Amino acid sequence: MDYSREALDEQATGDDPMHFFMKWFSEAESAQITEVNAMTLATVDADHRPHARIVLLKGADERGFSFFTNYDSAKGTHIAADPFVALLFFWKELERQVRIDGRIEKLPAAESDEYFYSRPVGSRLGAWASPQSREIPGREVLEQNYERYQKEFGENVPRPPHWGGYLVVPQRIEFWQGRSSRMHDRISFSRNEDGSWKRCRLAP
Ligand SMILES: Cc1cc2nc3c(=O)[nH]c(=O)nc-3n(C[C@H](O)[C@H](O)[C@H](O)COP(=O)(O)O)c2cc1C
Numbered sequence: 001m002d003y004s005r006e007a008l009d010e011q012a013t014g015d016d017p018m019h020f021f022m023k024w025f026s027e028a029e030s031a032q033i034t035e036v037n038a039m040t041l042a043t044v045d046a047d048h049r050p051h052a053r054i055v056l057l058k059g060a061d062e063r064g065f066s067f068f069t070n071y072d073s074a075k076g077t078h079i080a081a082d083p084f085v086a087l088l089f090f091w092k093e094l095e096r097q098v099r100i101d102g103r104i105e106k107l108p109a110a111e112s113d114e115y116f117y118s119r120p121v122g123s124r125l126g127a128w129a130s131p132q133s134r135e136i137p138g139r140e141v142l143e144q145n146y147e148r149y150q151k152e153f154g155e156n157v158p159r160p161p162h163w164g165g166y167l168v169v170p171q172r173i174e175f176w177q178g179r180s181s182r183m184h185d186r187i188s189f190s191r192n193e194d195g196s197w198k199r200c201r202l203a204p
């Protein structure tokens, strides 16, 4: 595969990488890419071993990037032990990659509520039914839990205390655009002490 769609220069990315991320994100949406918000989340456990999995980006604003999950899951346990994480997007149709590293924190409960109550009732029951990342003897455990909570809550399924959002506050954001002969463009932003961003170009 030789990449040849387009170039990325320093000027085009501007001074604010969150702003530029939104631009690339909406271009990916317009390109009809399916699950454009699917991103790899890397965490490290208490023994410094890395773990990666896909989660769905549900918000991006001047604060950072947010997603929702089970706080008692493996990833939740890793995050509690070490708040440094990485995110990765690969939009292959656009020959683009975005790499983000930063520090993660829980979203305020009000924001977790707001998102949770926007989800279909079935997914809300799923959040109760699944002890995410735990070993279970069989699928029937999930089905039984689901039915039990369905009986208990009916249509009014509250947010479980162990389920909510995280915000990744970026410290570095890199935009990668594939180019011919592996001579790709990489524009990287690192956060300064005062919160402003320093931009540089990296060799591919
Ligand atoms: C496309 C896709 C989207 C996913 N989105 C989420 C998500 O937003 N939140 C989540 O908790 N798990 C999501 N998952 C499941 C995770 O990849 C993972 O299996 C789960 O969160 C357990 O991870 P852990 O054991 O490392 O905590 C998604 C999986 C795929 C393939």
Ligand SMILES: Cc1ncc(COP(=O)(O)O)c(CN)c1O
Residues within 6 Å of the ligand: 056, 068, 069, 119, 123
């Ligand atoms: C277990 C789990 N939790 C949360 C999500 C987040 O997405 P949604 O809120 O759209 O269900 C997903 C998406 N695949 C998921 O698999």
